[in-house]
Amino acid sequence: MKEVSMPLEGLAGTEEQNAILEQFRAQLVEQDLIHDGDTIGTDDFTLQRFLRARNFDLNASVAMWTKCQEWRKTFPERREVFDYWPMWFHKTDKDGRPVSIQHYGAVNIPELYKHITPERFWWYIITMADSIPREIIPAASRAAGRQVDGTFLIVDLKGYSLGQFWQMKDIARAAFQVSQDYYPEMSAKFYIINAPWTFTTIWSFVKLWLAPRTIEKIDILGADYQAVLLKHIDAENLPAFYGGKCDCLEVGGCKWSMPMREGR
Known part of the structure; x- marks a missing residue:
C-alpha cells in the first residue's frame, strides 16, 4: 500500500482527501484495527x-487510531458498566436531536461495584456528560445541517423499584447537579416511561434535586408511551422494543448502537 504524508493545507481538494480516506480505511482493515459494530x-x-x-498524514493517523483502540481496551469495566447501568445513544429524533436512553429499571449498583469502584464509575458519568456538548451535539448538528438544541432523553423505569432508587439516589442526584450546573440545557426533551406506581414517592425526592426549568421539560408516562415517542421520533429511528421499527441488526441490536462499553 502506498503511504501518503501530506499536510491538510497542501491538499488541492476533496479528491485527494477521499483518496487518503480510502487508504486509511484499507490500512486499518489490513491491520485488523477496525471492525463492523x-x-x-x-x-x-x-x-x-x-x-x-493529524493533517491527513496517513502514518500518523494510523498510529493515533491504534493508540486510541489500545487505550479503550484498558477499560475492561465498560461491559459491566453497560450491563449494570445501561445507557446509550440511539439515532435521532425528528428534529435531529441525539436520542439518549437510560434504563434505570436494569440498574444494579451492588453488582456494578463488584467490577468498578464508585470513583471510577463517576469518571464514566462525567466522561459521558462531557462528550455531549463536545462531540455528540456537534456531530448531530453537522448531520442535520443546522444547530441541534440538545438531546432527546428517555429514562426507562420498567422493572424499577424503591430499592433500586435508594441504591442509586446519591449518584443520580450528583449527576443531575453536574448536568444542571456545568452542562446546562443539554436535554431538550425528557421523557420518563414505564413509570411504576411507586414513582409518586420517588418523584417527591427527585423533583427536589431539579431546577424548575428542568422539571418543565419532563413528561412522565406509564406503559402507554409508544404513540408519544413516535410523535417525536421516526419509527425507523425508534427501537422496536419501544414501539418503533429499528432493530440495528448490523451491530447486534439497538442497545449496542452506541453504548458506553468496550469498542469490540
Missing part, C-alpha cells in the same frame, strides 16, 4: 476526524 465509529466522518487531527 465498533462503538468508536466506523463511518467516514469518524475516520476523517482522525485524519484531520
Whole structure:
C-alpha cells in the first residue's frame, strides 16, 4: 500500500482527501484495527476526524487510531458498566436531536461495584456528560445541517423499584447537579416511561434535586408511551422494543448502537 504524508493545507481538494480516506480505511482493515459494530465509529466522518487531527498524514493517523483502540481496551469495566447501568445513544429524533436512553429499571449498583469502584464509575458519568456538548451535539448538528438544541432523553423505569432508587439516589442526584450546573440545557426533551406506581414517592425526592426549568421539560408516562415517542421520533429511528421499527441488526441490536462499553 502506498503511504501518503501530506499536510491538510497542501491538499488541492476533496479528491485527494477521499483518496487518503480510502487508504486509511484499507490500512486499518489490513491491520485488523477496525471492525463492523465498533462503538468508536466506523463511518467516514469518524475516520476523517482522525485524519484531520493529524493533517491527513496517513502514518500518523494510523498510529493515533491504534493508540486510541489500545487505550479503550484498558477499560475492561465498560461491559459491566453497560450491563449494570445501561445507557446509550440511539439515532435521532425528528428534529435531529441525539436520542439518549437510560434504563434505570436494569440498574444494579451492588453488582456494578463488584467490577468498578464508585470513583471510577463517576469518571464514566462525567466522561459521558462531557462528550455531549463536545462531540455528540456537534456531530448531530453537522448531520442535520443546522444547530441541534440538545438531546432527546428517555429514562426507562420498567422493572424499577424503591430499592433500586435508594441504591442509586446519591449518584443520580450528583449527576443531575453536574448536568444542571456545568452542562446546562443539554436535554431538550425528557421523557420518563414505564413509570411504576411507586414513582409518586420517588418523584417527591427527585423533583427536589431539579431546577424548575428542568422539571418543565419532563413528561412522565406509564406503559402507554409508544404513540408519544413516535410523535417525536421516526419509527425507523425508534427501537422496536419501544414501539418503533429499528432493530440495528448490523451491530447486534439497538442497545449496542452506541453504548458506553468496550469498542469490540
